[in-house]
Amino acid sequence: MQPAANDPTHTAMRAIRAIYAELDQRPVQRDCVRRTECCQFKLTGRTPTLTAGEALVAAAALKASGRRSLPDSADVETGRCPLLNPAGKCLIYEARPFGCRTHFCAAAGGPYTRNEVRDLVRGLEDIDAQLDGDGPHALPMAVEDALEKILHPPRGAQRK
Numbered sequence: 550m551q552p553a554a555n556d557p558t559h560t561a562m563r564a565i566r567a568i569y570a571e572l573d574q575r576p577v578q579r580d581c582v583r584r585t586e587c588c589q590f591k592l593t594g595r596t597p598t599l600t601a602g603e604a605l606v607a608a609a610a611l612k613a614s615g616r617r618s619l620p621d622s623a624d625v626e627t628g629r630c631p632l633l634n635p636a637g638k639c640l641i642y643e644a645r646p647f648g649c650r651t652h653f654c655a656a657a658g659g660p661y662t663r664n665e666v667r668d669l670v671r672g673l674e675d676i677d678a679q680l681d682g683d684g685p686h687a688l689p690m691a692v693e694d695a696l697e698k699i700l701h702p703p704r705g706a707q708r709k
């Protein structure tokens with residue numbers, strides 16, 4: 550079930566997408582060529598963490614791809630992101646989280662500095678607070694929880 554256009558979840562997701570769009574407009578030289586090295590969390594030593602709003606946007610994109618659960622593509626050895634399909638493509642690339650956009654990928658230009666994205670991070674935190682979030686969570690669990698909320702919204706959050 551889709552959230553109503555004026556419900557807080559829908560509003561938050563729109564705000565998150567606006568932050569991603571704003572990041573895309575920043576005059577910072579980055580060139581993600583989808584190497585997907587940053588999607589192997591154990592190899593990089595880093596797992597992206599998502600605020601509640603980011604997780605909802607990612608989960609909505611996953612649902613839009615026809616899935617009702619996280620794909621079972623995770624790899625314990627590499628820590629492969631479950632959203633990376635067997636062909637090596639991100640299933641939600643256009644909706645990928647902020648951490649995947651401000652990558653720690655040297656080939657793409659390295660991580661953004663805090664100063665380059667401070668206001669956007671603050672925006673993500675504000676939206677998290679509006680959603681009663683408790684801060685960022687590691688990608689797999691964050692997306693799984695958000696998908697559950699989208700597929701089975703609590704009573705009162707559904708469209709009347």
Ligand code: SF4
Nearest residue numbers: 588630632633639649
């Ligand atoms: S969400 Fe997409 S871009 Fe981010 S780590 Fe997973 S597969 Fe890679």
